[in-house]
Each structure stands twice: as C-alpha cells, then as structure tokens.
Amino acid sequence: MTHPLQEHRQFTIERIFPNCLDHVWAAWSIPEKKKAWFGEGLTDVDFRPGGNERNTFVSPIGTHTNETRYFEIKDRQRIVFAYSMALDGRIHTVSLATVVFADHGGGTKLTYVEQMCVIPPSDGAEGREHGWSALLDTLGRYLVGDTKAVR
Numbered sequence: 001m002t003h004p005l006q007e008h009r010q011f012t013i014e015r016i017f018p019n020c021l022d023h024v025w026a027a028w029s030i031p032e033k034k035k036a037w038f039g040e041g042l043t044d045v046d047f048r049p050g051g052n053e054r055n056t057f058v059s060p061i062g063t064h065t066n067e068t069r070y071f072e073i074k075d076r077q078r079i080v081f082a083y084s085m086a087l088d089g090r091i092h093t094v095s096l097a098t099v100v101f102a103d104h105g106g107g108t109k110l111t112y113v114e115q116m117c118v119i120p121p122s123d124g125a126e127g128r129e130h131g132w133s134a135l136l137d138t139l140g141r142y143l144v145g146d147t148k149a150v151r
Contacts, residue, residue, distance in 0.1 A: 007118040009125035015136050017108045019143045021101055023107040025076045027139060028099070038135065049073055053081075062088040078103055085128070092122035112136065117124035 016023050026031045031045035041057040053068040079099040084091045095116040102109045112132055118124040122144040 005120075007124065008116070009118060010113070010115045010123055011129045012114075013112045013129065013132055013136060015110045015112075015140065016104055017140055017143055018111065019108060020106065021076055021103050021108045022122070023143060024110060025101055027126075027143060028079065029073075033142075037121075037139045046070075047073065053083075065089070092119050093124065093128060094116065094119070095128065110136070 027037060029047050031047065034045060034047075035042045038055065039057060042053065042055045044052055044054040046052050047070065048071055049072055051071070053066075055066040055068075057064050065086045066083055067086075068081050068103045069079045070079065072078065072080040078101070080097070082094070082096050084095075085093045093116050095114050097112065097114045098113040100113075102111075114128060114132070116125060116128060123130075
C-alpha cells in the first residue's frame with residue numbers, strides 16, 4: 001500500500017461558553033491566563049500580529065513541539081495564526097487556524113477552523129481535532145473556575 005506524500009484536511013469546532021466575550025478573549029490574549037488552560041509547556045507567548053508562541057509537552061510516544069506565529073488579531077473578534085506540530089523534532093502537520101469570537105446571549109460562541117497539510121507519518125487531522133477539542137474543553141473548565149483545568 002502506498003502512502004501519500006501529504007494530505008490536506010480541514011475541521012471546525014464550535015463551543016458556547018457561558019462567560020462574556022471579554023472573559024473568553026482575555027483567556028486567549030493574556031499570557032498568564034492562556035498558560036492556565038493551555039498548559040505549563042506554553043512559552044514565548046507574544047500575542048500580537050507577527051508574534052510567536054511555543055509549546056512543548058511529553059507523552060508516552062515522545063516530545064511534541066508546537067510553534068505558532070500570529071498573523072491577524074482583531075480585538076474580541078478574530079485570531080488568525082499558523083502553527084506546526086513536531087514529534088521528536090520531525091514536523092508532521094502544518095496548519096492555518098482561525099478563531100472567531102461572537103456574543104451569544106450573554107455568553108460567547110467560539111468557532112475554531114483549521115486547515116492543514118499532514119505530512120505522514122502523523123496522527124493527522126484526527127490528532128489535531130482531538131487535541132483542540134480537549135484544549136477547548138479545558139478552556140471551558142478554566143472559565144468556570146475549575147482549578148484542575150490545566151492539562
């Protein structure tokens with residue numbers, strides 16, 4: 001069986017948070033707050049257009065490294081960034097992500113859209129979607145004050 005050299009995929013995740021838009025935006029835009037739900041491996045947080053971010057964590061299969069660059073930040077409305085995921089130093093996905101924030105009856109609707117190039121071998125779109133779903137679940141717990149929210 002032959003494996004493709006790359007695969008292009010997309011997924012969307014939506015979440016409704018009971019918190020107002022200001023609180024949800026702050027959880028993404030203030031480095032200390034983002035670290036509280038994103039995890040201690042998050043370093044070099046420079047939340048501005050052209051800014052970078054780095055996240056490293058270890059799992060049973062190895063060391064995962066995420067390197068992010070922000071392209072557009074529209075206050076309380078949208079974040080556009082690109083990031084790569086590597087396992088033990090080998091990049092296996094490169095993604096463009098858009099996060100849209102909107103008022104939703106006193107709460108906030110967050111829509112996360114990711115377009116990616118998967119470079120086999122990789123856990124691919126399924127791995128990224130699982131990871132972001134888990135992160136957004138952790139964000140939800142953080143926003144309601146769960147002190148065990150950190151991954």
